[in-house]
Amino acid sequence: MVINIEGLDFAYGAGKQTVPVLKNINLNFPEGEITAIIGQTGSGKSTLVQQLNVLLKPTAGEVHIGDHVVTSKTKEKALTPIRAEVGMVFQFPESQLFAPTVLEDVMYGPKNFGATEEEAKQAAEEALAKVGFDASLFEQSPFNLSGGQMRRVALAGVLAMNPQTMVFDEPAAGLDPQGQAELLDLLKTLRDEGKTIVLISHQMEQVLALADQVVVMKDGQVAAHEPVEELFARPQAWFADQHLDLPETIAFQKQMEKQGFTFEHLAKTVDNLAEQLAGQLDPAALADQSTVQKQTGGSQHE
Ligand SMILES: Nc1ncnc2c1ncn2[C@@H]1O[C@H](COP(=O)(O)OP(=O)(O)O)[C@@H](O)[C@H]1O
Ligand SMILES: [Mg+2]
Incomplete structure (x- = not known):
């Protein structure tokens, strides 16, 4: 109907x-x-x-x-x-x-x-x-x-x-x-x-x-x-302008776009956001970062 x-x-x-x-x-x-x-x-x-x-x-x-x-x-x-x-x-x-x-x-x-x-x-x-x-x-x-x-x-x-x-x-x-x-x-x-x-x-x-x-x-x-x-x-x-909030994943996505990241489609879930981002992060830079964190005893998950 x-x-x-x-x-x-x-x-x-x-x-x-x-x-x-x-x-x-x-x-x-x-x-x-x-x-x-x-x-x-x-x-x-x-x-x-x-x-x-x-x-x-x-x-x-x-x-x-x-x-x-x-x-x-x-x-x-x-x-x-x-x-x-x-x-x-x-x-x-x-x-x-x-x-x-x-x-x-x-x-x-x-x-x-x-x-x-x-x-x-x-x-x-x-x-x-x-x-x-x-x-x-x-x-x-x-x-x-x-x-x-x-x-x-x-x-x-x-x-x-x-x-x-x-x-x-x-x-x-x-x-x-x-x-x-x-x-x-x-x-x-x-x-x-x-x-x-x-x-x-x-x-x-x-x-x-x-x-x-x-x-x-x-x-x-x-x-x-x-x-x-x-x-x-x-x-x-x-x-x-409309006094409306954005969903958190999308607000985050728009922030990342300002930093120069590009997305193929709208991130409806956190998992999807992570997936789309993962391909764009430089593995070498990430490896460096995790070495630093190991040395300082930090963890990416905290
Ligand atoms: N029974 C009513 N009599 C007169 N004005 C009303 C009545 N119900 C709602 N309004 C007015 O109509 C407008 C829209 O209200 P409403 O449809 O309840 O909006 P919303 O659901 O988006 O908050 C408001 O300005 C409200 O004051
Ligand atoms: Mg109402």
């Missing part, structure tokens, strides 16, 4: 009280790819993704979601089937948990979209397994869980509806490193299953590791929209 945004403007409020936020957005979200959305706080990322599961309707322009077309005039009733196709994981989704047990909370979505009790239970169990949730916790109250566990229950709630497209609004915010690594794995699994994923993230390492293409938002407009390799090949000064 392809999603296209064409000439979209969006303003909050109505009448004289409108606050224009998004201006002339033209974007496509290719099927089966991960599109990352980055940009400063307040640049319009969350407002943008709420157009994708039609929580908000455009003020002007069109959103094409598969065969559906959404404009300012689209009736509320026509939006329900679209919401079943595009799953939305909000920022801090655990704040929306409500049911007395974990299992019931995850079953709520499928039931709401017409699944029987039995179907909903099966979907919920599968979704909970996917986020690494042990069956022994299914009957627990979600409010007795740790923050990371609550986040996973909330994620399972969206997975259980099995939407073709999934939107994640800063899903890693506030998770510990292990929780973040698990999330990264989950997103990769979903991508490998053929889901279309839209991911708002502040973490450039995560964007580099996951994204196929990146959208950079600035003041409600698209400042860049291109494959991840192209984006991070932009000069460091451009990122400073």
Whole structure:
């Protein structure tokens, strides 16, 4: 299912009280790819993704979601089937948990979209397994869980509806490193299953590791929209202008380029960075250096 945004403007409020936020957005979200959305706080990322599961309707322009077309005039009733196709994981989704047990909370979505009790239970169990949730916790109250566990229950709630497209609004915010690594794995699994994923993230390492293409938002407009390799090949000064960080490997690579090193492609991982550098280092100079270190008792690894 392809999603296209064409000439979209969006303003909050109505009448004289409108606050224009998004201006002339033209974007496509290719099927089966991960599109990352980055940009400063307040640049319009969350407002943008709420157009994708039609929580908000455009003020002007069109959103094409598969065969559906959404404009300012689209009736509320026509939006329900679209919401079943595009799953939305909000920022801090655990704040929306409500049911007395974990299992019931995850079953709520499928039931709401017409699944029987039995179907909903099966979907919920599968979704909970996917986020690494042990069956022994299914009957627990979600409010007795740790923050990371609550986040996973909330994620399972969206997975259980099995939407073709999934939107994640800063899903890693506030998770510990292990929780973040698990999330990264989950997103990769979903991508490998053929889901279309839209991911708002502040973490450039995560964007580099996951994204196929990146959208950079600035003041409600698209400042860049291109494959991840192209984006991070932009000069460091451009990122400073956008108030965006660079992933560490790439910041390092750009520093080395200033020293005269050349790279065939963007270093996505430390291993790849080392590989590309190794070929350019003078073995004689390295041997000298290690002799010096042996003599002084130093080690290259410290
Ligand atoms: N419900 C709302 N009513 C009015 N203005 C809003 C509302 N939600 C967000 N905004 C404004 O819209 C702009 C974009 O916000 P948002 O989409 O949340 O940006 P981001 O997710 O990039 O931080 C901000 O200026 C914000 O204050
Ligand atoms: Mg936001």
